[in-house]
Amino acid sequence: MALLSAGLLPGVLLAADALALVLLAPLVPVLAPLGLVGVWLEATLRLPVLAVAAWLLAPRHPSRATAAAVTVATTPAVFGTFQHLLGQPGAGPGLLATAPAWLGVAHAAAALALLAWAAPPVPGGVSETPGDVPKSPGTVWRTLALTWEERKVLGAALLCLVLAIVARLCKNLSLRLFSHLVHQDLDFFQGTPAAELLAQFSLEVPRVCMSVPMGANQLLRSLVMAVVVGTFMVGLAPGLALLALLEVPFGIATHRIQSARKQALQQSMMEASARTAAGVQESVAAIETIRIYSAEKEEEEQHRCNLAKELKLKEQMELELAFFTLVHRVLQLFIRVLVLFRSHQQLRDGYITPGVLVTFLLYQDRIGSHVQVLLYGFNEFLTNAAAGQKIWEYLDRKPTGSLGGTREPPELQGHVTFQKVSFTYPGNPEHPVLKDVTFEVRSGEVTALAGPNGSGKSTAVALLERLRDPGSGTVLLDGIPLPEYEHQYLHRKVVLVEQDPLLFSGTIRENVVLGLEHCKESELQEAATAAGAMDFIQGLEQGWDTEVGEHGGRLAAGERRRVALARALLRRPAVLILDEALDDGDEGAAQRWVRAGLAQTVLVVSHRPRVLDAADRLVVLGHGAVVETGTPAELRERCGAYSRLLLGGDSTGQPEAPRLGSEKGAASGRR
Missing domain, CATH: 3.40.50.300 (P-loop containing nucleotide triphosphate hydrolases)
Structure with missing residues (x-):
């Protein structure tokens, strides 16, 4: 019966659509000059006729009948809209009444869809009664459940995909940086330590490339969860939600200040590390000269000074991190105390119930964790991206000499x-x-x-x-x-x-x-x-x-x-x-x-x-x-x-x- 109904419904819709087009024929001169608007008006006027015909044929499945009617009515208009937006050659969108061939195409597509989605006969000859209600979940949820069982494999596949993206980013950025550097003038290489350039390839390029996919994944996931949980909080208690969400602007402000300081210190740290590496490289290259002049003590002292500068910068970074963490925790604690005080007032006055309060506090804790991930993740993303500032400076640097010559004579005299x-x-x-x-x-x-x-x-x-x-x-x-x-x-x-x-x-x-x-x-x-x-x-x-x-x-x-x-x-x-x-x-x-x-x-x-x-x-x-x-x-x-x-x-x-x-x-x- 399901297959019979699926095959009968397209025929009824086709007849109803033909009747609708006959009734709309006098309006063609009015709708045609309107272009895309006229096409959608025609679809809107056809829809009631198709919906009534479909509902009369399948009153037990109104959702299926309505879906079929909407599909048949809007398919020509949707196609015409995309054709217009994509700038396809040929005439613009036209009315269905002026293009009868579209009538057959739209209804044939609907018939195939209905036949494909129709329920198959029940095995054993047991017929489906009108009162039967499906006991099993839908196919989409069953597919998702089956997919969840393979979450480890999917997680590994996603990890491999991220690693592949990172590898390709590292390869492309390293190649572009190297290709740009080899065309620089000699003054650039004389003024730039080789250890600094090596650090860009070995440390900063992978760091910048890792920050893009990892940061985007983490930020997008936390942002979606924070928006969803925040919406629920606003629905439960708007006033309390506004107080709780004050944590976001305060957190952004403190993390922006921390990020600026961290970027500056990190740049100094990288320069200090480059100086240390350059000193080691120079000492190793000139070991014979050092040995001849007995300069081992001087080289050790110089290396000790370079390491001391690195250590001082690292300690400063750690101290500032501790300070900003303390400031953020104090702000977070203050806002939570404020929310509890206000919620106590509303609970006492009867504006909220204990159940709403408990639910809200659970949501607040949940959104707090996502906001933390957002703030720290965004801060880390900015820090890692800013670590590549020197890379972009190198890529933006133009060589002073021009290599744009074109002459290639077959022979040269050598004068x-x-x-x-x-x-x-x-x-x-x-x-x-x-x-x-x-x-x-x-x-x-x-x-x-x-x-x-x-x-x-x-x-x-x-x-x-x-x-x-x-x-x-x-x-x-x-x-x-x-x-x-x-x-x-x-x-x-x-x-x-x-x-x-x-x-x-x-x-x-x-x-x-x-x-x-x-x-x-x-x-x-x-x-x-x-x-x-x-x-x-x-x-x-x-x-x-x-x-x-x-x-x-x-x-x-x-x-x-x-x-x-x-x-x-x-x-x-x-x-x-x-x-x-x-x-x-x-x-x-x-x-x-x-x-x-x-x-x-x-x-x-x-x-x-x-x-x-x-x-x-x-x-x-x-x-x-x-x-x-x-x-x-x-x-x-x-x-x-x-x-x-x-x-x-x-x-x-x-x-x-x-x-x-x-x-x-x-x-x-x-x-």
């Missing part, structure tokens, strides 16, 4: 020109390191850059490598300013090798072919032979597959330099820069590399007379300016600055800013 270049380090703006420096490094030649300490040689190399940009003037490569070249292309064509370069953990082969693809074995061996590295590599037990250790520590300094030279020559650079990378026995190597086509132009920075005399041309710097240029023989005959330099005179000059050292060479090699 370098310095045109009236001046440069001043940001930390010492009153003393320029280079002043209107102009010289050339010609293609196919070996040019040596000489001068006393502090004359600007390393700064000139940094400008040519575009590790820095000149304050004024221009550095040209083949007549084109360096900023116009694409960043990666430029550093494949201009390669630097320093006196003590860093290698990366891995094998010798991996360090030499770093960043190159499809490198031929013959090219690899040619570069290693030209760099003088082939003999010692073949003498190793594992040859090219020998592990060099962290920073190449398993190799001697000379072996590391040979590997770095092989790495540079394998790239066949247009400009090869050798910063104190040649010994006295290598004075003729640069010319051989140019003749063999392994490098088109070589710029040598050295203080060794034999290396300088082997160059094709010399550029002598003094006090940040070019004082002499010419061949070694010409400069010897002049008996000027170059001759005094060879004799050991004029060895002083204004100091340059601290050099990047091996880090600069590592960055160049990685490029």
Whole structure:
């Protein structure tokens, strides 16, 4: 019978709907211009006819009949509304009377729904009597009850989902932060301790990422419960509820003050921890120097001072936490005493009953716990989110130099020109390191850059490598300013090798072919032979597959330099820069590399007379300016600055800013 009724009801509704549309036909000219309003007016006018027909057919199930009538009446209007809101192409919502096809669609959907929800025949042929009342709970509650039995599995699944979200947030934020930092200028890295950057990745990034899903889950759950319980309290006793809810604004005020103080102290704490870690890192890196000068006691005292500062900040944080906790507990106690006093008055005057009072107090205790979770959770959320303030500062920082060049010519001659270049380090703006420096490094030649300490040689190399940009003037490569070249292309064509370069953990082969693809074995061996590295590599037990250790520590300094030279020559650079990378026995190597086509132009920075005399041309710097240029023989005959330099005179000059050292060479090699 249920299936029969479910199949008969759609037919009756269809007939009733057709009758309603016939009766509404005269109103079509009035409703059509109204658009969406007209569609809903038509549905409203159809609804009484459909409801009466459905109720006459199924008087024992009025709710089912009403639901069917409402569904049939509103389905076209709802679809038209969504079509209008979503901006679907085509005509706007129209009346059902002007689109008869919709009549069949709406009623067919209703018929399928009624047939699907109809009660199935009772097994055993027992018919359902009109007075039967279902004894079992509804399917929704039974499904929820069954779900609750699997709460442990669902809880584990939810936990895994939260952890997955946190992992993805950490990954994305770490990647974005690292990608942004590697494009910063060198002044940023010189002014920021490495330990501070490491702390951001190891501590602050996970902390910020954990605060988002955990805090949102906790705050949303407590907020919903607080609103629900608060509504019940207002329903029981509005006056008492207003008094009890005074705890919320007072709690928010105290926690906001506490949060501001905690954020400030936490920032100071993080900076102190970074200083401590930086001191440890520096001491470990310079342990040989500490041992040579017997400075162990001084380093211990410095570390003790750093730890004392951290401890002082931590104690201050704990004291302020205790103070604000005391203030909040006193306010909470005062409000509860006030509620009890007022409830006693209302109970005495008969405004509330003892049962209402007991229920209200239970609700108050319940809402108090949720408010506490809200306040502490929100405070913790703000604190954790504020811990990432330094991260957002790093992400918002823009590098001073521009890396937006696009030029990638197929060939470069390697002709370098310095045109009236001046440069001043940001930390010492009153003393320029280079002043209107102009010289050339010609293609196919070996040019040596000489001068006393502090004359600007390393700064000139940094400008040519575009590790820095000149304050004024221009550095040209083949007549084109360096900023116009694409960043990666430029550093494949201009390669630097320093006196003590860093290698990366891995094998010798991996360090030499770093960043190159499809490198031929013959090219690899040619570069290693030209760099003088082939003999010692073949003498190793594992040859090219020998592990060099962290920073190449398993190799001697000379072996590391040979590997770095092989790495540079394998790239066949247009400009090869050798910063104190040649010994006295290598004075003729640069010319051989140019003749063999392994490098088109070589710029040598050295203080060794034999290396300088082997160059094709010399550029002598003094006090940040070019004082002499010419061949070694010409400069010897002049008996000027170059001759005094060879004799050991004029060895002083204004100091340059601290050099990047091996880090600069590592960055160049990685490029």
